[in-house]
Amino acid sequence: MELTGAEIVCESLLKEGADVIFGLPGGAVLPLYGALANYPKIRHILVRHEQAAAMAADGYARATGKAGVCVATSGPGATNLVTGIAAAQMDSVPMVAITGQVPRPYIGTDAFQETDVTGVTLPITKHNILVMKVEDVAQAIHDAFYIANSGRPGPVLVDIPRDVLLGAKTEFIWPETHKLPGYRIPGPADETEVIAAAALINQSQRPLIMAGHGMLISHAYSLMTEMAEKAQIPVITTLLGISSIASDHELNLGMSGMHGMAYANLAIDEADLIIGLGMRFDDRVTGRISAFAPNAKFVHVDIDASEIDKNVQTDIGVCGDLKSVMEQLLPKVEPNVHIDWLRHIQELKDQHPSHIVRQSEELLPQYVLQRLTEVTQGHGIVVTGVGQHQMWAAQHCLFREPNTFITSGGLGTMGFEVPAALGAQVGRPDTTVWSVCGDGGFQMTMCDIATAVESGADVKFAILNNKNLGMVHQLQDVFFEKDYMASEFSANPDFVKIAEAYGIRGIRVTKQEEVVDAVQQAMETAGPVIVDFMVKEDEIVFPFIPSGQSVNEMLEEPAHNGTS
Amino acid sequence: MAQINEIEQHTLIALVEDKPGVLNRVASMFRRRGFNIISLAVGNSEQAGLSRMTFVVNGDYRTVSQVAKQLDKLIDVLEVADISEARIVARELAMIKVSTTPMTRGEIIQIVNLFRANIIDVGGDSMIIEITGEGDKIDALYDLLSPFGITEMSRSGIVAMERGKSNGLTDGHKNNNVHSNGTGSS
Numbered sequence: 001m002e003l004t005g006a007e008i009v010c011e012s013l014l015k016e017g018a019d020v021i022f023g024l025p026g027g028a029v030l031p032l033y034g035a036l037a038n039y040p041k042i043r044h045i046l047v048r049h050e051q052a053a054a055m056a057a058d059g060y061a062r063a064t065g066k067a068g069v070c071v072a073t074s075g076p077g078a079t080n081l082v083t084g085i086a087a088a089q090m091d092s093v094p095m096v097a098i099t100g101q102v103p104r105p106y107i108g109t110d111a112f113q114e115t116d117v118t119g120v121t122l123p124i125t126k127h128n129i130l131v132m133k134v135e136d137v138a139q140a141i142h143d144a145f146y147i148a149n150s151g152r153p154g155p156v157l158v159d160i161p162r163d164v165l166l167g168a169k170t171e172f173i174w175p176e177t178h179k180l181p182g183y184r185i186p187g188p189a190d191e192t193e194v195i196a197a198a199a200l201i202n203q204s205q206r207p208l209i210m211a212g213h214g215m216l217i218s219h220a221y222s223l224m225t226e227m228a229e230k231a232q233i234p235v236i237t238t239l240l241g242i243s244s245i246a247s248d249h250e251l252n253l254g255m256s257g258m259h260g261m262a263y264a265n266l267a268i269d270e271a272d273l274i275i276g277l278g279m280r281f282d283d284r285v286t287g288r289i290s291a292f293a294p295n296a297k298f299v300h301v302d303i304d305a306s307e308i309d310k311n312v313q314t315d316i317g318v319c320g321d322l323k324s325v326m327e328q329l330l331p332k333v334e335p336n337v338h339i340d341w342l343r344h345i346q347e348l349k350d351q352h353p354s355h356i357v358r359q360s361e362e363l364l365p366q367y368v369l370q371r372l373t374e375v376t377q378g379h380g381i382v383v384t385g386v387g388q389h390q391m392w393a394a395q396h397c398l399f400r401e402p403n404t405f406i407t408s409g410g411l412g413t414m415g416f417e418v419p420a421a422l423g424a425q426v427g428r429p430d431t432t433v434w435s436v437c438g439d440g441g442f443q444m445t446m447c448d449i450a451t452a453v454e455s456g457a458d459v460k461f462a463i464l465n466n467k468n469l470g471m472v473h474q475l476q477d478v479f480f481e482k483d484y485m486a487s488e489f490s491a492n493p494d495f496v497k498i499a500e501a502y503g504i505r506g507i508r509v510t511k512q513e514e515v516v517d518a519v520q521q522a523m524e525t526a527g528p529v530i531v532d533f534m535v536k537e538d539e540i541v542f543p544f545i546p547s548g549q550s551v552n553e554m555l556e557e558p559a560h561n562g563t564s
Numbered sequence: 565m566a567q568i569n570e571i572e573q574h575t576l577i578a579l580v581e582d583k584p585g586v587l588n589r590v591a592s593m594f595r596r597r598g599f600n601i602i603s604l605a606v607g608n609s610e611q612a613g614l615s616r617m618t619f620v621v622n623g624d625y626r627t628v629s630q631v632a633k634q635l636d637k638l639i640d641v642l643e644v645a646d647i648s649e650a651r652i653v654a655r656e657l658a659m660i661k662v663s664t665t666p667m668t669r670g671e672i673i674q675i676v677n678l679f680r681a682n683i684i685d686v687g688g689d690s691m692i693i694e695i696t697g698e699g700d701k702i703d704a705l706y707d708l709l710s711p712f713g714i715t716e717m718s719r720s721g722i723v724a725m726e727r728g729k730s731n732g733l734t735d736g737h738k739n740n741n742v743h744s745n746g747t748g749s750s
């Protein structure tokens with residue numbers, strides 16, 4: 001079969017099972033669009049801004065476990081992808097970004113719309129490839145998917161010059177193998193390390209599991225729950241580990257860290273063993289590292305050897321695929337009851353009930369989420385933006401099934417809520433996707449509501465509208481003497497009218513008693529819906545461990561700090 | 565760990581694919597993570613298509629093992645080993661151009677002979693001296709030549725190798741290899 005470079009890209013995408021791609025065309029990548037017209041099996045979703053293409057690919061990937069694909073033209077198209085690629089890199093999300101490049105003879109001449117995209121994305125991709133020969137296109141796409149999906153997943157960018165896409169017809173040979181001699185994928189761990197880890201677990205009196213994104217990526221959650229139950233070990237989830245254990249499981253202590261549950265943070269402070277599983281002891285989790293889990297030893301399991309001993313010095317580091325390691329570990333962990341430890345944790349929970357929403361006359365954002373999650377009963381997917389609403393969603397939404405909470409953790413990317421939700425909905429069309437939005441973040445990417453409408457992505461947008469950049473406002477409230485410089489909006493648009501302008505339903509909610517009805521109506525309406533919840537404007541996210549501090553400096557909601 | 569922590573300078577060697585952009589990836593990783601390279605030398609290895617890099621880096625054991633792991637994570641890097649504690653030979657080449665006068669020439673030649681260095685070019689009022697050795701030896705020669713007026717110096721960066729019979733990097737360093745595992749190479 002003799003094909004052009006662009007046709008080879010399409011054939012290769014089909015070989016890789018990429019049936020949905022998100023993109024926006026331009027001159028350098030146009031030959032690819034010319035070929036796509038003849039490949040109806042590849043569904044192209046046209047975005048309004050390339051940032052949305054990358055973030056939709058991200059949401060799609062997180063929801064399905066398959067690499068998400070985004071396409072952009074050279075120069076500004078490619079640079080518009082950058083934020084989305086960086087977010088995928090930070091959160092270990094498999095993504096393949098395909099960019100057009102200026103024709104080979106123009107490379108290095110500052111030609112029109114020339115950007116050194118492999119240079120720009122070098123530190124924010126797992127790998128990137130500039131394809132300089134049409135014969136190399138298939139191998140590049142094949143390698144890109146392999147690298148993106150395997151080991152610790154991540155984004156891979158493939159930059160293809162326009163003349164390579166147009167290239168003279170070349171024999172299409174699908175490479176069955178990869179020539180990547182420097183790339184190894186850890187499998188099961190060294191048995192001696194697992195034995196040592198099990199010994200520490202079996203000896204410990206006050207153990208805690210901390211489960212991260214790796215738990216979901218490697219599908220190790222059932223084994224983890226089994227281990228937790230067998231040895232009665234409480235489980236804390238990082239922001240990205242949420243949904244790796246059912247919210248109502250009696251051993252689930254929820255999220256810890258900066259805005260984590262007070263009792264989870266206090267338990268960490270007293271634990272004698274932290275078992276970090278597929279997580280990376282990020283600063284939002286640890287606070288001041290020297291004061292983190294001061295009484296604990298550390299077992300750390302991760303597929304990325306460079307994460308072990310990076311942030312905390314571990315006692316036993318185990319490098320391997322988490323699911324394989326859990327299979328090795330589970331039989332070696334002895335049954336236990338940890339009666340005193342569990343009783344003590346229950347006391348901490350009773351004294352510091354951070355999960356309880358206080359009574360109020362006003363429409364509290366936490367209250368909205370609590371009602372919403374009651375209506376959905378924890379089914380479906382929740383996607384968030386970044387800020388207060390994200391933390392409240394992490395604290396108050398219920399999750400029953402694994403991998404149903406999608407949020408930009410590592411990069412903390414505002415605007416993620418709109419495109420990532422649409423990508424998740426495209427990937428899991430039978431699932432209800434609720435996008436919990438900030439009014440700030442929503443306005444960063446709301447142009448892509450059009451994309452949701454056009455592609456039939458049935459996303460329900462819940463804007464927690466506090467008329468400000470809430471998280472920034474909160475920091476100013478606490479640390480900058482309430483000097484609200486540049487964090488209040490005086491001219492937010494009418495989001496109900498925005499909905500109507502896009503031809504979809506908009507609902508405004510101003511009172512508590514309207515919440516459940518609005519959520520139900522949104523779910524009963526076919527197609528995207530925007531619900532504008534006019535919430536209390538100056539609410540603070542508690543608990544709150546200020547950046548770089550420890551659990552000793554934790555601020556709790558006045559009613560929750562042990563006296564109630 | 566205590567005595568390991570005291571090691572300040574580490575010598576790492578890496579086997580990398582000989583492809584465009586690899587040096588950029590390596591350098592970018594060092595810069596981004598704030599690691600300090602004291603010396604870097606790159607050249608062909610004994611295997612076609614692979615280059616060998618020798619790094620000298622500063623840091624305690626934990627920092628340097630982070631460097632090694634981050635290096636190893638790069639797709640184009642095949643193998644990394646910290647050979648600081650192995651029996652190694654390390655050499656660097658330097659060329660030093662020093663000013664000369666009829667009065668000083670004899671004394672300079674004496675110093676050069678003492679160091680078993682070579683004079684590789686003689687001009688009317690300068691000469692170029694080539695020296696190979698460990699960094700200390702080059703520094704000592706530099707200090708002795710300084711009073712005569714050094715007008716140029718170029719150093720190659722250190723290259724290092726473990727003593728004894730090992731078969732290149734791939735099988736020679738099982739013990740100080742940073743991979744703790746790695747099933748199924750692709």
Ligand SMILES: Cc1ncc(C[n+]2csc(CCOP(=O)(O)OP(=O)(O)O)c2C)c(N)n1
Nearest residue numbers: 387388389412414438439440441469470471
């Ligand atoms: C792209 C981007 N710009 C700036 C920030 C810094 N930031 C973090 S939270 C936040 C406020 C978010 O406001 P909003 O989306 O309304 O959510 P809220 O905190 O009010 O729930 C800002 C500006 C960010 N995380 N991402």
